Amino acid sequence: MDGKENQSSKTEVNFNTYATKKTIAKGLFDIGLLMSNASQLKSVLNYGSSWNYYYPVIVMICASLFLQFLVGIMLLVLGRMVFETDEGKRRANNLNNVTVGFVGVITVLNIFIGSFGLQMSGDQ
Template identity: 60%
Template sequence: MYVSDSREEEGEQNNEEQSFDFNTYATKKTIAKGLLDVGLLTSNASQLKTTISLGSSHEYFCTNIVLIAISVVLQVVVGIMLLIVGCIKLENMEQKNRANKLNNFIVGIVLIITVINVFITAFGVQASN
């Protein structure tokens, strides 16, 4: 009885592993990253508006404009790359390796965007009433 139970459990585990759909996982991951990117893009647009409304008299005006512009451009690049990764069908090992490399590159760009946004916040301006 004990042997058959363990075999049934092994069979269930194998079925669960075989039923895992990498395409669905990749799609959901891509959508989640895209939604986070939209939130950050909205934040950058708000910071850009505040910076421009305060004018060039602010001591970090140029720094903020340049950092926000770089951040927005990199976010657009990440968005395009996420679309590419989302379209890749993970049917064979070559495609999985390609998607993995693109995903790792996207993570690197997201890290750069995060660092840039830390500097945007550090040099940022607060609109006073």
């Protein structure tokens, strides 16, 4: 029986380690998206305002970048919140829901940015 108890304790999930790894992975994805948006912004600016979708794409990229910074700040605040009281848990849950909503908006914005992608072949 001791062997079974010892074996089951090895398969338990350490949620602190899981959460830390998840946060690091999310941070790396966020950095990748931030770099992608910065590269897209540079390309659009280099292409010039003669492109038909110049201003809409500039606005969408800037909105995406702004929301990414905002989500980063919200995640820092969420990470420092105290969850001991019911009020703290409620506030953290609300902030988490708003953060998830902003991530959804960022995703949709980047889908549109990708669909309006620059065609470097000269077609406008």
